[in-house]
Amino acid sequence: MKTKLLPWLVGAALIGSIATASADTLADVKAKGFLQCGANTGLIGFGSPDDKGDWKGFDVDYCRAVAAAVFGDATKVKFTPLTAKERFTALQSGEVDVLVRNTTWTLSRDSQMGLIFAGVNYYDGQGFMVRKSLGISSALELSGATVCVQTGTTTELNLADYFRTNGMTFNPVVIEKSDEVVQAYESGRCDAFTTDASGLYAERLKLSNPADHIILPEIISKEPLGPVVRQGDDKWLTIVKWTHYAMLNAEELGVTSKNVDEMKGSQNPDIKRLLGTEGAYGEPMGIGNDWAYNVIKLVGNYGEIFDRNIGPDTPLGISRGLNALWTKGGLQYGMPVR
Amino acid sequence: MAVQNEVRAPATNGGRSLFYDPRVRGFVFQAALIVLVVLFVWSAASNAIENLREQNIASGFGFLGTTAGFDISQHLIDYSPTSTYGRAFVVGFLNTLLVAAVGIVLATVLGFLVGIARLSPNWLIARIATAYVEVIRNIPLLLQLLFWYFAVLKALPGPRQSLDFGFGIYLNIRGLFLPNPVFGPGSGLFDVAIVVAIVAVVVLARWARRRQAATGVQFPVFWTSVAMLLGLPLCGLAVAGFPVTFDMPELKGFNFSGGVGLEPEFVALALGLSLYTASFIAEIVRGGINAVSHGQTEAANALGLRGALTLRLVVIPQAMRVIIPPLTNQFLNLTKNSSLAVAIGYPDLVSVFAGTVLNQTGQALEVIFITMLVYLALSLATSAFMNWFNLRMALVER
16 A cells, blocks of 8 residues: 555545555454444344344454454444445445345445455345235236335346346335335335335334334345455454354354353364363464453354344344354354464 | 656656656556555455354345335336335436436526526515525425425315315315326327427427528527427328327325326425525526626617527526536436435435335345445536536637
8 A cells, every 4th residue: 555645645535544544453452452344224123223222243243253353342333324335435445344234245345346255154045025915925926016125235236137038017115214114115105115024124123013024035146245355364254254153163162152161171073172271372363362261251152142133033033044153054153273 | 747757858868767767656556556445445344244244144145136015106117015125226326317317407497497587687586586595505305395284284285175176186184186088099199299389399499590590580499390390290190080098097095096197205205305405506607697797688689689688598508618517417316316305205216215124134235335336426417417418518719
């Protein structure tokens, strides 16, 4: 990066902070003393502020986990609520250090936007929600329907693809903020509302009478959602990626936030390496050797945060499905710590 | 200035160096400033490009030619998900133009009416106009748009309970549906009749003005023109045997198909923008009329002109000089405010291009640059037109 003063100043003035995005995110995060995390503007279960203003959710817990790994303190994180449209620019420009905002991993996002996905924390797919009173049971009956959708999502493209492939027509109503999309759907402006299936379950809870709406069985796309960082900072990518794997490995090994202190005495070498009682796996990443211990102790393992935020006992009631561990027939697979 | 320089030049130049010549010095400083600005912009651009490349973010304008893959609800030209981003840009641009044009016309008409009403001697009319201005112009536009969109939407029935106004006109939450006239063979006569009527009106107006100037006899130009504009095309159709059929909106599946539909997003945006801007225009009109000295009205009365004629022939032409420059500002504001469309889902330039396209391509710099350029060009064009109009309306000083 150029270091001459004039271009630097001008670049900053002209194009926001793109020129200031640093290549050493870990040092920046440590220097400012907290993690700046891009979150949803409000998706119940995944990322939304609760009635006390505390951020809660599955994605939010990922931000806390990264903070726990870096600082040993899960509260050293600040959230920037971002709309689907704003999120990539916010990450590219360095406004946020990591983006965990139910964002779909696609080729063009990896190749053209200067971003890189650190893993898949939730395997999702796009679905449709309609009113029960319409009396339809399949997305294939939606020809001619008006469909509400949020700006700047893969959803917008999948929607057009699906209707085109099946020779059906539709009329899109595209709105920027998810709350207003849902409001337009609820007012009857649209016959159907489409987004990732997980989002449909979450948004249905916001409707005045959730029981009047059904989610159609068709899943029309692959939506692997995961945390995103900027390209060109492999050290930071490694930390975010391995925070995810640490939570998966912890679930696989039966280490939870409750038993993690007992587990420190375990003789299982896998657990010893994970919790930092054997070997030094944190230091090469530039963080403490007890990084994974902190993540599990302060936030929990993958299964815990899933169950706490979106699992069967929550209002969302989502079953693990594809997101079960590989040992239980799902796709979540933690790379080995060694 | 020129005179001063000529007087001073021999005095200052005699014997002293160029350094003290104000003209040379001025030129040098101006040139230096230009060089600095160019350098500034150039280094900013090259720095941005270099950084984008380093961060592996795509740049350039090649994306305009690739397939868009998303759909747009309202398009004035043919558009489908297989069209290019470039075409999506044109669709968004035309939608912005449409809502700005409709908004400007409605706001001007309403603004003039309310402005004049505020000066009405009728207590009730004047107070209603005042209340309108004070309420509308003091509430943020975004809130008003959301109000029109959500409050009005909620009040409308679903497609299957549509309000039926007869003649194939339906109103429901999906919009207003009207029959679409389809002109069959032989309706060329209709177009010809319209052209003939317009030409005839222009000729008539000139003739009437010349006759009045020469003889003082007036001719009812307005009503004759209306009769010709409506009557001639109808006659044309009658001669051709009414070759017009109507494509009626029909309830099919989820919604009406056929006919023409006005989407609620468009209606809410056009309505919100024109009501809001009209409240400002009303104040400009009131100020303009008040700026015309009362002596002018009295003089017109003394000549025996009635109230309406006084307003039309004496007051408004003089008020226009005061009204037009601030009116231009309001037109520019309305055009720029139309970008709030993104909040209520109207597919304007910002929503389609700086929204969806920006996000699908990730090329924020290029997209925002183009969008800013478009608004700049649009605003400059509007103000150029209004300046020309202002020049024509200005008092010719003799």
